[in-house]
Amino acid sequence: MKKIEINPITRLEGHGKIAIFLDDNGNVDDAFFQTVEFRGFEKFLQGMPMEEVPRTVSTVCGVCRGVHFTASMKASDEVFGVTPPPTGRKLRELFFNAHIVEDHTVILYALGFPDFVVGPESNPAERNVVGLINAVGADVGREVLRRRGLALKIFELLGGKPNHPVAAIPGGWSKQLNEEERRQIEEWSKELVGLGELTLKVFEDVVLKNDKYMELVTGDMYRVEVGYMGSVDEQDRSTYYDGTQKVIDSAGKVVGTFNGKEYLDFISERVQPWTYLKFPYQKKLGAWQGIVEGPGTNIYAVGPLARMNIATGMNTPLAQQHFEKFHAAFGVRPVHNILGYHWARAIELLNAAENCLELSRDPDITSKETWNKPTSCTGEGIGIIEASRGTLIHHYLTDNKGIVTDANLIVATTHNNAPINLAVKKAAKHFIKNGNVAEGMLNYVEMAFRPYDLCLACATHTLTNGQTPLQVEIFDNNGKLYKALKNF
Structure with a gap:
């Protein structure tokens, strides 16, 4: 048995590796995705005032800063038993949708598109965002960066900082918009809609019109048959900031829906000693079955493709047109072809941009009524949102003064751990x-995790039997493995 490692894997947030085991004929016997970093946010949030948590969890990750901020902010509303006024909620949604535009743009152009625009077997020194800009032209690259920067300007204007926002308060939002700022955001949002349309055109020209790439997109080599989970509004359309969580099985049958603390009736998490990432599964479909796909599996996925599968439509007109085109192209539902995540992500970019434009034109958005003052402490709060990468759950317990006593964070990459493997x-x-383990072949393997848009700094919380699993490898001066030590 021969072992091959892709270490580190590239174009993701965080640090991970892929271990591939070959049999005596040089064919793959098994392969694993392993997370090799640990972040203990669930532990050191204990003892913190709940109102400080949103600003703290925004530092979990420099990419996902807005999503942890938003989920914990929603949880803080429940902890203090208060509901934001309509304008406070709309400002939060405007902020969050701008964040989705900014995030999806980075992920598509920097992490996903290079495999297609530059080529999956191209020189790895060129298969990156710089190579992509060289391929599409400096003018297009410059325009994408400029418009992505406009989404970041909205994020900063509303959140207070471009990186780690500070505007969250239990019961509302501390930043009010004046008319001049509203008009500015409206103009920026128009350009973000243009960015969404440009991105979908790039995907259509580069991928949809390329027969070789469409073989990859629709073929069995990137098909993973699992269930899906995401959030829908009252019209069963995809939604991000708030909604009802909907679960379907691998055949598309609805398993159930839940809100808030009801997530505990649906999701269990399995721990394995060889990774710092837990394995969630849908316990409504039975006990842990292992990392298996196909009919009857209780493994599930979240994120843009999952949201396309669980919803019956989008809430904006342009995105709805592309939603219909997406499902017509595959011809079946649910879509299990994971490279479809890239297409779904581009559709969501347009959808979030349209949401920004609609919210910027809302007559209530400049109201001064942005906050309802808390008057009590319930001691528990759950915030669930659809982060760019998928369903994000923040669950907090506090004492009667709002000091955190326990925290549980289930992150999109954690939900997706089993499907990624x-x-x-x-x-x-x-x-x-x-x-045949040429670099190009190994990149095809890496292309299997990139659709899920991994964020490992966000996702690693687990301890096994009260300890951190650790393996130490000692090499001699010739680079030969001398000894391997592990505590599991």
Whole structure:
């Protein structure tokens, strides 16, 4: 048995590796995605005033700062038993949708598109965002960066900082908009809609019109048959800031819906000693079955593709047109072809931009009524949102003064851990044959995790049997492994 490692894996947030095991004929016997970093946010939030938590969890990750901020802010409303006024909620939604535009743009152009625009087997020194800009032209690259910067300006104007926002208060939002700022955001939002349309055109020209790439997008090598979870509004349309969480099985049958603390009736988390990432599964579909796909599996995925699968439509007209085109192209529901995540992400970018434009034109957005003052403390709060990467759950317990006594964070990458392992194994088995482990073949394997838009700094919270699993490898001066030590 021969072991091959892709370490570190590239174009993701955080640090991870892929271990591939070949049999005596050079074919793949097994493959694993492993997370090799640990962040203990659930522990050191204990003892913190709840009103400080949003500003603290925004530092979990420099990319996902707005999503942890928003989920914990919603949880703080419940802890203090208060509901934001309509304008406070709309400002939060405007902020959050601008964050989705900014985040999706980075992920698509820096992490996802280079495989297609530059080529999956191209020189790895060029298969990156710089190579992408060289391929599409400096003018297009400059325009994408400029418009992405406008989304960040909205984020900063409303949140108070470009990186880690500070405007959250239990029961509302501390930043009020004046008319001049509203008009400015409206103009910026128009350009963000243009960015969404440009991004979908790039995807259509580069991927949808390329027969070779469409074989990858629609083929079995990147098909992972699991269930899905996401949030829908009252019209069963995809939504991000607030909604009802909907779960379907691998055949598309609705397993159930939940809100708030009811997530505990649906989701359990399994711990394995070889990774710092937990394995959630839908316990409504039975006990832990292992990392398996197909009919009857209780493994599920979240994120842009999942949201396309659980919803019946989008809440804005342009995005709805592309939603219909997306499902017509695949012809079946749910769509299990994971490269469809990239397409779904581009549709959501347009959808979030349209939401920004609509909210910026709302006559209530400049109201001074942005906050309802808390008058009590319930001692528990759950905030659930659809982060860019998928469903994000923040659950807090506090004492009667609002001091956190316990915290549980279930992050999108954690939800997707089992599907990622399935995807990596399937791609490895398809592309690596007879010992052919050329760099291009290994990149095809990496292409199996990139659709999920991994954020490992956000997702790693687990301890196994009260300790941190650790393996130490000692090499001699010739680079040969001398000894391996582990505590699990």
